[in-house]
Amino acid sequence: MMTLKQSRRLQSVALGGLSWLIALLIFFPILWMVLTSFKTEIDAFATPPLFFFHPTLENYIHIQERSDYLHFAWNSIAISFSATILCLLIAVPAAYSMAFYETKRTKQTLLWMLSTKMLPPVGVLMPIYLLAKGTGLLDTKLALIIIYTLVNLPIVVWMVYTYFKDVPRDILEAARLDGATLLQEMLRVLLPIxxxxxxxxxxxxxILCWNEAFWSLNLSSSQAAPLTALIASYSSPEGLFWAKLSAVSTLACAPILIFGWISQKQLVRGLSFGAVK
Amino acid sequence: MATLKLKNLKKGFEGLQIIKGIDLEVLDKEFVVFVGPSGCGKSTLLRLIAGLEDVSSGHIELDGRDITEVSPAKRDLAMVFQTYALYPHMTVRKNMSFALDLAGGDKAEVQRKVDDAARILELTPLLDRKPRQLSGGQRQRVAIGRAIVRNPKIFLFDEPLSNLDAALRVQMRLELARLHQELQATMIYVTHDQVEAMTLANKVVVLNGGRIEQVGSPLELYHHPANLFVAGFLGTPKMAFLKGKVSAVDTGGCEVSLDAGLQLALPHSSAALKVGDPVTLGIRPEHLELATAGQPGLSVTADVSERLGSDTFCHVLADSGEPLTVRLRGDLNNPYGQRLQLHLGAEHCHLFDANGDAVSHALRAAA
Known part of the structure; x- marks a missing residue:
């Protein structure tokens, strides 16, 4: 017979083991991508797959020779950061009015905004492509910045709204009685909180902007193309070169993965929508 | 100088009237307490005065100036919230100087005002802490300090003590009374706690259902409640009510026959009072006593008792089923289940007509 203590211990070991297994399963594709990026094309195709091989940097060298990685990376950075800043500039006032001056229609408005995320992007590809073409914005960073801002706006408004909802109304009213204007109330009280x-x-x-592929592939070619477009350019008509594709994918993911790793704590908070404090 | 006048003030939310026409004058240096059950509109009334809610109709005048449409920032009022509403990202010092900083005051002057307020409230050692590092009572004092530094025309308090524990509440109540003496400021205070109302106020405003039931000094309201609501709301334990009918009327008073089975001659009279009118007699626990032998009394059955040491509050039931509370000596044995005879001193009784309005008391009216 097992004692209660032993059975509890067994349970926790089993649960721990299971968690590790699931985590490894989820992580495996990324690990495999990184491993493959250090293989030769022959090794990459080998069946059964090779876990032990002679690592090589030839794929990375090839990519440096064929394409200008830094150009694509800069595009990714410029587009992602600009779109995020623009998105917040619009979302903060919107969320403020919805969180603190709620009307009968606020909930519906929020749901309606979210419902736009349910539309398959390809459904509006044609009109948006034509708009971009007509305004001369095809293959410009500006086009992608505008599109990314609009695509992410619903989710950003939702998140900011949720955070603002957590701020006690009394604090803003106290600021108002203390003589704060609307702008001062926002900049000196609400935003710092x-x-x-x-x-x-x-x-x-x-992260969402960095990883977006659909619009970047359809609206950019060379000038404004971000890293996602660079990856896609390696699945060429001449056939799939798995090792090179893996190398370019690793290069594209690395910055945001490292960035995400550093800011893990903030990210978990963000994804739990204010539930974890 | 700060006097406030409310003129036929009304407020409705989505067709529902919350404040149904309030006329009130708050005099300079007065400590006015709005008291009433939850949902009576007392907090809404305070928020209307502060400018945090828009008035539906009526006017608010501060020192003769109409401020009905003036923004909260420009009303020169300071408010202490129930939740304290401190700025969590600022130190105590910053919290207290925030309003003066916004107004662009001279730095040294601001510093001096904050230091003064901190000294009055004994907050000096805490000035560099953040609100989360303070206890409930300390936060409350910071909230009050934030109001003091502004030297507002009127201080508004919205149930400021209700988030504190019982012991701290008593202490803060005393501190607030002392502060009012020290600052000689006009204060308006909202509470549902009638003990706070009785102990702090110069003037109590009893609100019910968006209307003022009665305005007066605490003792005036306690001894001369204008109606059944005020009589039942002020005083712990509550005033007991006994139903009955007028059995005789003369110039100096009337005789009432209670459903509980007692005839009582009372010094209450009114021109409208007629024989056969239904009335309610009210009497406070401290005015009921055990009848001595031979004295006519009300027969009751003792229920549970609450022994407080100094006093015992004995809950009893009249034969008509109406509950009463009697204040007895603290060392008395528990009379649970016993039949008791209670003496009702006619001079201490209150009488209310069928509408619940008080019938005037000949002796007290003269006094």
Whole structure:
């Protein structure tokens, strides 16, 4: 017979083991991508797959020779950061009015905003492509910045709204009685109080922009193309070169992965929508 | 100088009338307490005065100036919230100087005002802490300090003590009374706690259902409640009510026959009072006593007793089923289940007509 203590211990070991297994399963594709990026094309195709091989940097060298990684990376950075800043500039006042001056229609408005996320992007590809073409914005960073801002706006408004909802109304009213104007109330009281939430919202928006592929592939070719477009350019008509594709994917993911790793704590807060404090 | 006048003030939310026409004058240096059950509109009334809610109709005048449409920032009022509403990201010093900083005051002057307020409230050692590092009572004092530094025309308090524990509440109540003496400021205070109302106020405003039931000094309201509501709301334990009918009327008073089975001659009279009118007799626990032998009394059955040491509050039931509370000596044995005879001193009784309005008391009216 097991004692209660032993059975509890067994339970916790089993649960721990299971968690590790699931985590490894989720992480495996990324690990495999990184491993493959250090293989030769022959090794990459090998069946059964090789876990032990002679690592090589030839894929990375090839990419440096064929394409200008820094150009794409700069585009990714410029587009993601600009779109995120623009998105917050619009979302903060919107969320403020919805959180603190709620009307009968506020909930519906929020739901309606979110419902736009349910539309498949390809459904509006044609009109948006034509708009971009007509305004001469095809293959410009500005086009992607505008699109990313609009695409992420619903989720960003939702998140900021949730954080603002956590701020007691009394504090803003106290500021008003203390003589603060609307702008002072926002800049000196509301935003500093919710800076944690705003940081995680910004982080999530950055990641979403960085990883966006559909619009970047369709609206950019060379000038404005971000890293996602660079990856896609390696699945060429001549066939799939797994090792090179893996190398370029690793290069594209690395910055945001490292960024995410550093800011893990903020991100978890952001994703739990203010539930964890 | 700060006097406030409310003129036929009304407020409705989505068709529902919350404040139904309030006329009130708050004099300079007065400590006015709005008291009433929850939902009576007392907090809404305070928020209307502060400018945090828009008035539906009526006017608010501060020192003769109409401020009905003036923004809260420009009313020169300071408010202490129930939740304290301190700025969590600022130190105590910053919290207290925030309003003066916004107004662009001279730095040294601001510093001096904050230091003065901190000294009055004994907050000096805490000036560099953040609100989360303070206890409930300390936060409350910071909230009051934030109001003091502004030297406002009127201080508004919205149930400031209700988040504190019982012991701290008593202490803060005393501090507030002392502060009022020291600052000689006009204060308006909202509470549902009638003990706070009785102990702090110069003037109590009893609100019910968006209307003023009665305005007066605490003792005036306690001894001369204008109606059943005020009589039942002020005083712990509550005043007991006994139903009955007028059995005789003369110039100096009337005789009432209670459903509980007692005839009582009372010094209450009114021109409208007629024989056969239904009335309610009210009497406070401290005015009921055990009848001595031979004295006519009300027969009751003792229920549970609450022994407080100094006093015992004995809950009893009249034969008509109406509950009463009697204040007895603290060392008395528990009379649970016993039949008791209670003596009702006619001079201490209150009488209310069928509408619940008080019938005037000949002796007290003369006094």
């Amino acid at each position: 919710s800076k944690g939430g705003l940081a995680s919202t910004a982080l999530l928006s950055l």
